Amino acid sequence: MASERQPAGRRLLPRLAALVADPAGADNEPLMAHVLLEEASRARASDIHIDPSPEQWRLRLRIDGRVIDGLELDVGTGLQLVNQFKVLAQLDPMPSHGAHDSSFSWFLDDEDEEGISLRVTAVHCVAGEKLAIRFLAPPMTFEDPLSLGIGEEGARGIRRWMDATGGMLLVAGPTGAGKTTTLYTLLNQLRLTDSHVVTLEDPVEYAIPGINQIQVDTANGLDFASGTRSMLRLDPDYMLIGEIRDAGSASAAVSVASSGRSLMGTLHSRDAVGVVSMLRQLGLEDADISATLGLVIAQRLVRRLCEHCRERQPTPAQDAQWLEAVGVEVPEYAWVPVGCEHCDDLGYRERIGVFEIWQPTPEDHALLLRHADDAALRRNLLERGETLMFADGLAKAEAGITSLREVFRMGAILPG
Numbered sequence: 001m002a003s004e005r006q007p008a009g010r011r012l013l014p015r016l017a018a019l020v021a022d023p024a025g026a027d028n029e030p031l032m033a034h035v036l037l038e039e040a041s042r043a044r045a046s047d048i049h050i051d052p053s054p055e056q057w058r059l060r061l062r063i064d065g066r067v068i069d070g071l072e073l074d075v076g077t078g079l080q081l082v083n084q085f086k087v088l089a090q091l092d093p094m095p096s097h098g099a100h101d102s103s104f105s106w107f108l109d110d111e112d113e114e115g116i117s118l119r120v121t122a123v124h125c126v127a128g129e130k131l132a133i134r135f136l137a138p139p140m141t142f143e144d145p146l147s148l149g150i151g152e153e154g155a156r157g158i159r160r161w162m163d164a165t166g167g168m169l170l171v172a173g174p175t176g177a178g179k180t181t182t183l184y185t186l187l188n189q190l191r192l193t194d195s196h197v198v199t200l201e202d203p204v205e206y207a208i209p210g211i212n213q214i215q216v217d218t219a220n221g222l223d224f225a226s227g228t229r230s231m232l233r234l235d236p237d238y239m240l241i242g243e244i245r246d247a248g249s250a251s252a253a254v255s256v257a258s259s260g261r262s263l264m265g266t267l268h269s270r271d272a273v274g275v276v277s278m279l280r281q282l283g284l285e286d287a288d289i290s291a292t293l294g295l296v297i298a299q300r301l302v303r304r305l306c307e308h309c310r311e312r313q314p315t316p317a318q319d320a321q322w323l324e325a326v327g328v329e330v331p332e333y334a335w336v337p338v339g340c341e342h343c344d345d346l347g348y349r350e351r352i353g354v355f356e357i358w359q360p361t362p363e364d365h366a367l368l369l370r371h372a373d374d375a376a377l378r379r380n381l382l383e384r385g386e387t388l389m390f391a392d393g394l395a396k397a398e399a400g401i402t403s404l405r406e407v408f409r410m411g412a413i414l415p416g
């Protein structure tokens with residue numbers, strides 16, 4: 001089984017490892033920072049961490065949401081690498097107190113016209129200066145909800161919401177759960193229709209062709225409330241307001257959804273029914289929530305098992321214990337990661353969403369109006385036989401799409 005404790009450096013960063021081991025032996029002495037960016041980008045890393053320590057510096061990569069050990073560097077090499085990045089990002093080369101960041105574009109080669117945007121953050125830690133380098137890539141989008149990992153039933157729910165007029169579609173989950181990818185995938189679908197879509201975002205991070213995007217600008221009086229009024233005058237069919245995180249954006253969302261427009265937004269919540277208590281906390285009345293809540297998509301991301309090397313083995317003891325503890329029957333065999341050249345020996349490659357789709361029924365609306373709490377709403381969903389996030393994760397593990405360990409790690413609310 002692939003162990004994440006083992007430095008994966010030789011597979012992930014072979015050229016950098018060779019360069020660090022024998023600086024004089026490399027052709028034309030390429031800059032370590034450039035070699036690192038090339039190899040990290042090939043390995044699909046989203047972040048690079050260069051961590052100082054008095055003896056050995058650590059170089060780590062975040063790949064598919066997980067931090068993977070890359071290389072260990074001696075102090076001199078670590079300092080040299082930090083300096084190279086600070087020069088590239090035009091940061092003050094002197095070690096500084098506090099935190100500083102700066103962005104720059106990096107071009108893979110002469111044919112790379114667009115380049116990759118990177119943000120370098122330097123923070124003074126006790127052991128020295130730590131550097132975090134982030135690849136500022138636009139969110140990934142997919143052709144359709146099925147490619148995100150949403151099942152047929154969920155995709156039908158989304159189509160029903162798209163065909164209806166008015167109401168809110170909320171994508172719920174913690175940070176890093178893939179909510180933006182889901183929303184942008186839905187926007188892409190809407191772009192193909194003849195409907196008029198407007199977004200109000202804070203900030204607009206990525207331009208989407210064919211969609212009118214407005215940026216919140218509180219300094220100039222364009223907040224969620226006034227922005228929403230302007231958006232409504234543009235006569236949209238669908239509106240997206242990004243993250244609903246305060247009373248202003250929550251009441252803006254309700255005013256749009258109750259005016260016969262369809263509204264999309266994201267919300268921090270552990271599961272689908274959790275959006276109700278969140279919206280209550282943001283000051284919405286039960287009647288408003290019940291009248292406007294059209295569809296909730298709660299999600300997490302899990303890593304996909306590499307299809308080239310995954311193996312079906314007797315269920316690992318640790319997974320069996322966990323399943324028993326939560327009252328789930330332990331299967332005799334389970335898919336586990338192995339590691340091969342296709343997945344840089346990690347056993348996993350890319351991620352997929354695990355979902356819970358809640359389309360409130362008349363019964364749910366009645367419960368909402370009676371101020372039912374999350375537990376009562378969840379019970380109702382279970383009694384109806386809806387697939388909750390945990391069950392969707394187990395089904396994906398059973399199908400070999402992901403492993404039981406990944407399902408365990410996603411932190412879904414457990415059944416019962």
Ligand SMILES: [Zn+2]
Nearest residue numbers: 306309340343
């Ligand atoms: Zn593999």
